Amino acid sequence: MLHFQDSEHVSMIRDTIERFVEKEMPRSLARQWDNDNYFPRDIHNKLVELGLMGLTVPEAYGGSGVDITATVMVIEHLCARSLAVGGGYIQSACYAGLNLGEVANEAQKKELLPKVIEDGLIFAYGISEPDVGADVSSVKTTARREGDYIVVNGNKRFCSGAAVADYIYTLVRSGPAEDRYKNLSLVLIPPNTQGVSLDLQGTLGLKGVGTYDVSFDEVRIPASQIIGGEEGWNNGWSKLVGPGLDIEKLEVAAMALGIATAAVNDAWAYSQERVQFGKPICKIQSIRHMLAEVKTKLEACRLMTYHAAGLIDQNKNASVETSMTKLFVCDTARDITIACQELMGAYGYVKDFDMERYVRDVLIMPIIGGSSAIQKNNIANRLNLPR
Structure with missing residues (x-):
């Protein structure tokens, strides 16, 4: 069953x-945040005041209950205006809230989940490394036990939001390399801990929270910061590949959907304002066809995204649907946005208009959160296509 209609609850949040x-x-601020690669903490705090971080936190810990459809809708609307704000929301409500709710132990949930709701606690993902992308079980960052402490050494790459985060949610190798899936752990490392170094990377888009290389040099943290407590030591793989991966795919799809929606809305308006040969260009058949096509593709993206979110809210297995959604929405959103840029001609290429930012931002969407190639493998494998 497809999910077309917002519930009353989701409509109110929308x-x-x-x-x-x-x-x-406002658009002027969104352009400034992008230009300065600046995270507007004051706006993040206002989202906290609205109670939107509670959409991913169970009621037992002070949240409004996990509502993936509503969370996806918030991501879509924020990212349609600014990834600087949308990215911070994801790193709080999803990276922190959802992960803690799924894999933390009871003491960690009681300590940290209220901070997500009340303070907008932010996690950055310390998963990828200079030589490790999709094959995350090959991480080389190590952790060893020293009494009641963990000592971490290694390097992480593409760690978005590391400088604004409260913790880096870090995947480490905590046992012999030959054990592969049985020697991984997840630990929480505050970025201001002694021995942590951050190096800002220059990126085409995805501005705001910043993307960093992170180095750990004999970084000491309490053993209490092992995700899942003692049971989480050498058990990080099971925690990493749980239901949260399906939701992460939808987070990125919602980002892409938001960007594409903004691009279509701007192109739609521009076509009625731009006059050539004595008439608005929306009256030219080729332009009308282009707009009809991007509107149709956008509607397909929206239906897929909210259908998959609805399945998760019903506690149904959605691993295939979320991979299909991530693949289709991110690839299609890229195509939609570039088509809208082409419709605007040279105006779609200059910084006086938001379209050039949409293009820079959307290009990363088929790559992050599991690339399109990875999603194709997931779909074929989970539908039991013989190899």
């Missing part, structure tokens, strides 16, 4: 976030 974006996130 109205709230739409008003918030227009009031607190």
Whole structure:
């Protein structure tokens, strides 16, 4: 069953976030945040005040209950205006809230989940490494036990938001390399811990929270910061590949959907304002066809995204649907956005218009959160296609 209609609850949140974006996130500020690669903490704090971090936290810990459809909708609307704000929301509500709710031990949940709701606690993912991308079980960053402490050494790459995060959610090798899946652990490392070094990377888009190389040199943290506690030591693989991976795919799809929606809306408006040969270009058949096509593709992206989110909210296995959604929405959003840029001609290429930012941002969407090639493998494998 496809999920077309918002519930009353989601409709109320949609109205709230739409008003918030227009009031607190004007286009001029979104351009400035992108230009300065700046994370607007004050806007993040206002999202906290609205209670939106609680959408991923169970009621037992002070949240409103896990609602993936509503969370996806918030991500879509924030990212349609600014990834600087949308990225921070994801790193709080999803990277912190969802992961803690799924894999932390009870003491960690009681300590940290209220901080997600009340303070907008932010996690950065320390998963990828200079030589490790999709094959995350090959991480080389190591952790060893020294009494009640863990000592971490190694390097992480593409660690978005490391400088603004409260913790880096770090995958480490905690046992012999030959054990591969049985020697991994997840630990929480504050970025201001002695021995942690951050190096900002220059990126085409995805501005705001910043993307960093992170180095760990004899970094000492309490053993209590092993995700899952003692049971999590050498058991990080099972925690990493749980249901959270399906939701992460939808987070990126929602980002892409937001960008593509903004691109289509801007191109739609531009076509009615731009006059050539004595008439608005929306009256030219080729332009009309282009707009009809991007609108149709955008609707398909939206239906897939919210259908998959609805399946997760119903506690149904959605591993195939989320991979299909990540693949289709991110690839299609890229195509939609580039088509909208072409419609605007040279105006779609200059910084006076937001379209050039949409293009820079959307290009990364088929890559992050599991590349399109990885999703194709997932789909074929999970549908039991013989190898």
